[in-house]
Amino acid sequence: MTSRFERITTYALLIAASAFALYPMGLILFSALQPDSVGGTGAFHFDNFQTAWRVGHFGRYMANSILVAVVVVVVSAILSSLAGYAFGTMKFRGSSALFYLLLLGLMVPSEAIVIPLYYDLRGMGLTDTYVALILPQIAQSLAFGVFWMRQYFRSVPSEIVEAARMDGAGHGRVLWSILLPMGRPAIITMVLLVLMWTWNEFLLPLVMLPTNEGLRTAPLGLSFFKGQYTEGTSLLAAGAVLVALPIVVFYIFAQRHFIRGMLEGSVKG
Amino acid sequence: MSRRQAGPPGEPRRIAYVYIAPALLVFGLFFLTPLVHAVWLSLYEWDGLSVGRWVGLDNYRLVLTDDALREPFLHALTLIVFFSIIPCALGLALASMITRSAVRGVNFFRTVLFLPQVVALVVVAVAWRQIFAPDGPLNDFLRTVGLGDVARGWLGDERYALICIGVVGIWVCTGLCVVLFLAGLSKVPRELYEAARLDGAGPIREFITISVPAVRGELAVALTLTLVAAMRTFDLVYVMTSGGPGTSSRVPAYEVWDRAINKGQVGVGVTIALVLTAFILLCTVLINRLSESADS
Numbered sequence: 001m002t003s004r005f006e007r008i009t010t011y012a013l014l015i016a017a018s019a020f021a022l023y024p025m026g027l028i029l030f031s032a033l034q035p036d037s038v039g040g041t042g043a044f045h046f047d048n049f050q051t052a053w054r055v056g057h058f059g060r061y062m063a064n065s066i067l068v069a070v071v072v073v074v075v076s077a078i079l080s081s082l083a084g085y086a087f088g089t090m091k092f093r094g095s096s097a098l099f100y101l102l103l104l105g106l107m108v109p110s111e112a113i114v115i116p117l118y119y120d121l122r123g124m125g126l127t128d129t130y131v132a133l134i135l136p137q138i139a140q141s142l143a144f145g146v147f148w149m150r151q152y153f154r155s156v157p158s159e160i161v162e163a164a165r166m167d168g169a170g171h172g173r174v175l176w177s178i179l180l181p182m183g184r185p186a187i188i189t190m191v192l193l194v195l196m197w198t199w200n201e202f203l204l205p206l207v208m209l210p211t212n213e214g215l216r217t218a219p220l221g222l223s224f225f226k227g228q229y230t231e232g233t234s235l236l237a238a239g240a241v242l243v244a245l246p247i248v249v250f251y252i253f254a255q256r257h258f259i260r261g262m263l264e265g266s267v268k269g
Numbered sequence: 270m271s272r273r274q275a276g277p278p279g280e281p282r283r284i285a286y287v288y289i290a291p292a293l294l295v296f297g298l299f300f301l302t303p304l305v306h307a308v309w310l311s312l313y314e315w316d317g318l319s320v321g322r323w324v325g326l327d328n329y330r331l332v333l334t335d336d337a338l339r340e341p342f343l344h345a346l347t348l349i350v351f352f353s354i355i356p357c358a359l360g361l362a363l364a365s366m367i368t369r370s371a372v373r374g375v376n377f378f379r380t381v382l383f384l385p386q387v388v389a390l391v392v393v394a395v396a397w398r399q400i401f402a403p404d405g406p407l408n409d410f411l412r413t414v415g416l417g418d419v420a421r422g423w424l425g426d427e428r429y430a431l432i433c434i435g436v437v438g439i440w441v442c443t444g445l446c447v448v449l450f451l452a453g454l455s456k457v458p459r460e461l462y463e464a465a466r467l468d469g470a471g472p473i474r475e476f477i478t479i480s481v482p483a484v485r486g487e488l489a490v491a492l493t494l495t496l497v498a499a500m501r502t503f504d505l506v507y508v509m510t511s512g513g514p515g516t517s518s519r520v521p522a523y524e525v526w527d528r529a530i531n532k533g534q535v536g537v538g539v540t541i542a543l544v545l546t547a548f549i550l551l552c553t554v555l556i557n558r559l560s561e562s563a564d565s
Contacts, residue, residue, distance in 0.1 A: 006366075006369070006370060006472070007370045009366075010366045010367065010369070010370040010372060011370075011372065013363065013366065014363070014366075014367065014372065014378050017359075017363060017378075017382060017443070017447075018378060018381045018382060020440065021381055021382050021384055021385055021440070021443075021444060022381060022384070024393065024396035024397055024400060024440065025384070025388065025396065027396060027399060027400065027406065028392070028395065028396040028399070031399065079291050079292040079295065080292065082288045082289070082291060082292065083288060083289045083291075083292035083293070085288055086284075086285035086286075086288035086289045087285075087289070090282055090284070090285040090288075091282075091285075092282065092283065092285040092286065095285070098289065098293065101293075101301070102292070102293070102296060104300075104301070104304075105296060105300050107549070107550055107553065108300075108304060108546055108550075109497065109500075109501050109542075109545065109546060109549060111501060111503070111521075111522050111525050111542045111545060111546075112304060112307055112539075112542040112543055112545070112546045113300060113303035113304050113307060114303075115307065115310070115525065115529040115530070115535065115538055115539050115542065116303040116304075116306035116307045116309075116310055116539065117299065117303040117306075118530070119306075119310075119317065119535070120302070120303060120306060135295065135298075135299050136299045136300075138295055138299070139295050139296050139298070139299035139300040140300065142292050142295060142296045142300075143296070143300075145292075146292055171282070171284055196387060199389065200388075200389035200390065200391075202389070202390065202391055202503070202504045202507075203503050203504070203522070203526070206507075206526070207526070207530060210530075218389075219389045219391040219392070219504075220391075222389075222391050222392065222395065223391050223507065223508055226395065226508060233399065236395060237395070237399070239395075240391075240392045240395040240396065243389055243391065243392050244388045244389060244392040247387055247388065247389070248384070248387060248388065251384065251387045252380075255380045255383070258383070258387065259379065259380075259383060259448055262383075262386070262445065262448065262449075263448065263449065263452050
């Protein structure tokens with residue numbers, strides 16, 4: 001047992017640290033509810049969210065972000081599961097070389113590829129399109145996804161797969177009917193992390209959308225909103241809350257998965 | 270068992286390539302190709318429009334010797350202190366205190382402390398800009414406690430802009446470190462602590478002889494993740510200071526974007542990115558080497 005003094009100090013420090021973690025978010029939520037103009041009255045101004053949604057085009061930006069996030073998450077989950085299955089359960093020539101090639105994606109920061117990617121896509125007339133937002137993001141997610149799913153498939157006891165094979169199940173059926181349903185926790189964790197990274201991504205949309213304002217994602221829209229509305233702090237704060245809210249809600253409901261994912265797959269930054 | 274090989278279930282099959290092909294195709298086209306292209310571009314002087322001029326390794330020489338290009342890397346080193354070293358130290362202290370006192374509601378604290386990792390950095394930057402503003406809460410606080418002379422526009426001050434970004438780094442990274450170290454400490458058998466206490470070990474002694482060795486692996490992971498975060502900082506700088514005032518908060522990732530997209534110095538921009546990458550890889554390898562050699 002530790003002393004009473006030590007326990008109280010510990011709790012005091014923990015509460016202080018938690019307050020430090022929560023304060024900026026509380027502040028932004030509080031500002032979002034303040035009257036936008038100096039002479040404004042009233043307690044809580046929920047209309048700031050409506051105004052930001054309309055004036056700041058956040059409706060549009062959120063729709064873009066949702067579309068990009070859904071496509072990236074679905075496609076990268078499917079491709080990662082397929083590749084992870086092969087890497088985790090099959091023996092074939094060049095498997096480790098190909099796997100290390102993919103791992104490069106975990107170690108090389110996207111800063112190194114985003115500029116050439118921009119000029120490559122511009123050459124093909126693909127900048128300012130959804131393709132430029134989505135495909136590079138899928139490529140970035142695959143390194144983690146394949147690594148993560150390979151770990152899962154390797155962890156499955158071989159008896160399960162062998163029993164299914166004795167019963168005449170082919171490789172496709174083993175994956176679809178047995179391993180994927182069993183792997184739901186691993187898949188949920190991967191989906192949440194990829195969703196979070198995609199939703200929060202900033203540099204890629206900034207570079208890939210030089211002129212097309214209509215395709216801006218929510219974080220990108222927020223950064224431009226900042227430039228336009230330096231006066232109205234509460235509108236900017238309302239926009240920030242809108243951008244953060246979806247992931248924070250996901251996080252609160254699924255924090256175990258988020259934290260587990262960061263602990264076990266803690267290779268990617 | 271009639272199967273020939275032990276190890277992972279399944280059989281040697283060409284079919285594996287069919288499963289891998291789609292992922293490799295996308296990854297090859299949108300990650301590996303640009304990476305190779307980056308190396309190629311770094312050997313040219315190119316404005317992004319006209320024909321490039323081959324300059325060999327000149328861009329690399331420039332990045333390593335030009336003061337204006339070295340400055341962002343020095344700033345990145347400063348940020349490592351704030352994003353990596355301070356959060357790891359705070360995280361270790363907090364996690365070992367939590368474990369020692371067998372705190373109730375660990376799950377709650379863990380969830381709250383980890384939250385900053387989840388929010389988009391653009392949002393984080395907007396929130397902290399407000400805190401550091403001339404009429405913001407930080408200055409209000411200073412005036413209340415009678416330190417009104419210290420109050421200033423923090424982000425507009427050359428001496429403090431980078432430090433302000435560092436403070437945000439502490440805010441973002443500390444929770445991650447706490448969570449990682451808590452996981453490491455939870456594997457230590459409680460008997461070990463009790464035995465140490467019977468031998469008369471105080472909290473400090475206990476911390477150094479039991480806790481730190483127990484989280485060595487997690488420490489390596491925490492250092493790697495936070496170091497990479499420090500060196501890749503872009504969103505915070507872009508939204509909070511745009512690299513200013515002057516050049517006081519320019520960091521490598523910001524320099525990459527500014528040179529290659531705004532200033533038409535694609536070769537230089539890409540070279541900065543590749544040097545940054547090499548630096549990150551070097552640090553990752555070093556940290557892992559150190560943690561492994563300490564193991565044996």
